[in-house]
Amino acid sequence: MFSDKKFCYQAFIISLLSVGLFLYKMNISPPALNADEATNAYDAYSILKTGRDQYGNFMPLRFKSFGDYKLPLLTYFAIPFIKIFGLTETGVRMVNFPFVLLFPLIIFLLTQELFDKKNVSLLASFLSAFAPGLQLLGRQAHEGYMTVFFLTLVFYFFLKLIKKQNILNYFLFFITLLISLFGYHFSRLWAGLYFLLFLFYILKKILSKWSIFVFILVILLFGTTDLIYKPTRIKNLLFFNNLGFSLKINELRSEGGSRLVYNKLTVGLKDLSFEYLKYFSPQFLVINGDGNSRFGFPGISPITAFEYIFIFIGLYFLFKNKEKWRYLILLIFLFSPLSASLSWNGESITRSIFIFIPIFIISAYGVINFVNKKYIFYLFLVPCFLFFNFYSWDFYFNHYPKRAIVLHSWQAGYKELADYIKVNYNNYDKFYITRKNGQPYIFLLFYLQYSPDKYQKESSLSMPDEYGFGQVEKFDKFIFDLPTKEENNSVVVGFPDDFPNTNKSNLKEIKVGTETIFYIKETATTTL
Numbered sequence: 001m002f003s004d005k006k007f008c009y010q011a012f013i014i015s016l017l018s019v020g021l022f023l024y025k026m027n028i029s030p031p032a033l034n035a036d037e038a039t040n041a042y043d044a045y046s047i048l049k050t051g052r053d054q055y056g057n058f059m060p061l062r063f064k065s066f067g068d069y070k071l072p073l074l075t076y077f078a079i080p081f082i083k084i085f086g087l088t089e090t091g092v093r094m095v096n097f098p099f100v101l102l103f104p105l106i107i108f109l110l111t112q113e114l115f116d117k118k119n120v121s122l123l124a125s126f127l128s129a130f131a132p133g134l135q136l137l138g139r140q141a142h143e144g145y146m147t148v149f150f151l152t153l154v155f156y157f158f159l160k161l162i163k164k165q166n167i168l169n170y171f172l173f174f175i176t177l178l179i180s181l182f183g184y185h186f187s188r189l190w191a192g193l194y195f196l197l198f199l200f201y202i203l204k205k206i207l208s209k210w211s212i213f214v215f216i217l218v219i220l221l222f223g224t225t226d227l228i229y230k231p232t233r234i235k236n237l238l239f240f241n242n243l244g245f246s247l248k249i250n251e252l253r254s255e256g257g258s259r260l261v262y263n264k265l266t267v268g269l270k271d272l273s274f275e276y277l278k279y280f281s282p283q284f285l286v287i288n289g290d291g292n293s294r295f296g297f298p299g300i301s302p303i304t305a306f307e308y309i310f311i312f313i314g315l316y317f318l319f320k321n322k323e324k325w326r327y328l329i330l331l332i333f334l335f336s337p338l339s340a341s342l343s344w345n346g347e348s349i350t351r352s353i354f355i356f357i358p359i360f361i362i363s364a365y366g367v368i369n370f371v372n373k374k375y376i377f378y379l380f381l382v383p384c385f386l387f388f389n390f391y392s393w394d395f396y397f398n399h400y401p402k403r404a405i406v407l408h409s410w411q412a413g414y415k416e417l418a419d420y421i422k423v424n425y426n427n428y429d430k431f432y433i434t435r436k437n438g439q440p441y442i443f444l445l446f447y448l449q450y451s452p453d454k455y456q457k458e459s460s461l462s463m464p465d466e467y468g469f470g471q472v473e474k475f476d477k478f479i480f481d482l483p484t485k486e487e488n489n490s491v492v493v494g495f496p497d498d499f500p501n502t503n504k505s506n507l508k509e510i511k512v513g514t515e516t517i518f519y520i521k522e523t524a525t526t527t528l
Helices: 007-024 035-050 073-085 089-115 117-128 132-137 143-165 167-181 189-203 210-229 235-237 243-254 265-276 282-288 307-320 326-335 349-371 376-399 404-409 414-427 439-446 454-457
Strands: 429-433 490-492 509-511 515-523
Touching: 007 073, 007 089, 007 117, 007 132, 035 089, 035 439, 035 454, 073 089, 089 117, 089 132, 089 143, 089 243, 117 132, 117 349, 132 143, 132 349, 132 376, 143 189, 143 349, 143 439, 167 189, 189 210, 189 326, 235 307, 243 265, 243 307, 282 490, 307 326, 307 349, 326 349, 404 515, 414 439, 414 509, 414 515, 439 515, 454 490
Parallel strands: 429 490
Antiparallel strands: 490 515, 509 515
16 A cells, blocks of 8 residues: 555654644643543443443443434444543543544545545645644544544545455445444435445446445445434434524514425525535634534634635646546535534534545645645745644643633533542432533543443433433432422532522532632531
8 A cells, every 4th residue: 555665654654743642631622521422431331341331221233322322433442442541531532542543544545546646645644634623523532533534434445446346345345334324423424425426336337236235235234223223313403403493484484474485495405505605614614613612612723724725726736637536526525514514503523524534635736736846835835834733733732721611611520520529428418410511410420430230220311302312310319400499418519600699608619720610519417
């Protein structure tokens, strides 16, 4: 695969730089573990200890989690890391370590397959190693990162298969596609795209007709898990299933709008078009990124202005030079944000993350063709890239984890709360804990390293709400709600606004940095 040792070493050095960036301040930024990371970690721990998930299900292909039935790839990959590092933040976040190491190499190989130009391949690999839009997701235990890794492999093996139809290439394509389907939900749309590409290349008599039946078999193998577990989370995320979307249409009709003009199809197409176009804008790709503070923040550019400009230059040269795969690259680029644009949840890097793969490739191709051996241009281009990239990473490492909105978005404070509970567990009969900010029970299971054997016997989840999530109301001494009246020998843990008429000087505080996250009210036993 690497015919030139010099390029092999250079690609490997890029991978090591990517790993160094991944390990640096791993548990400082992001500033806390979020509930999704905690539940994936605890399920991996539970499987490791008992062979069953937190609800007692034996080796499931979907993890019930919060009622959203998470796909299992990350959880099963996390098991060896939990075994090595324990049920810790490092243990669960190291799950992406092998993918961070290999990703620049895969980008190199994919770009080589597309152009057979090692300088373009190395530059694309380098851009992938330092892009915050891709690497910030890798620094947390999120399914999207490893899924886009496997989808990149799918793209690579698809190209290999088009060039040479043999059993090995068929096997590698189908197995990586199947693995990606168990990673994150956006992979379903990619499977649909590849199905259409298979039909196209079968009609062109490049692929064998029997391969379409194998493709359908792969989809059916995955699809059976939907029939068994019946997840509702994806349906709830679609914008046309959102209550606000229906209310907007009803309001337009009540103001005299015609049903012919204002209906789910017409308004949906308009909204989908606007949402889709946002993903190609400099506001999303260069300035603001994801609207959720866990995945982006103003001041952290997903890609630099340098890369954004060279997307257009790269596309120009792709078609000017009549590159063989120019239409396929453009199709992949334009298809990448479709899954994210279907959601009502705002601009999302997690659902559009694959867009960075064609961006790195197209930008690298644009740079190499623009410079065209006039190396003096690099005296301007390299400082330009480093300037913008430095400010993004500096903000991420040194400023982002200190912002109050970031701390609350990451559900910070539960680790410190667990430390308080460890010290005071035997002193009180009940701990009332607010559940306004997500799923507090999973943090206690994680940080207290609560026995999976014991929890499986008492686990209980309410029916999913309109967002597809259920709630755990209690376990052990912990009740996840605020009491209606004061009880003896109990503790009440709430956010600052949960104690509006209480003298805060009589309460204990849980702080992260300078930010107060929780107040704690202790009530001792009344003696007569």
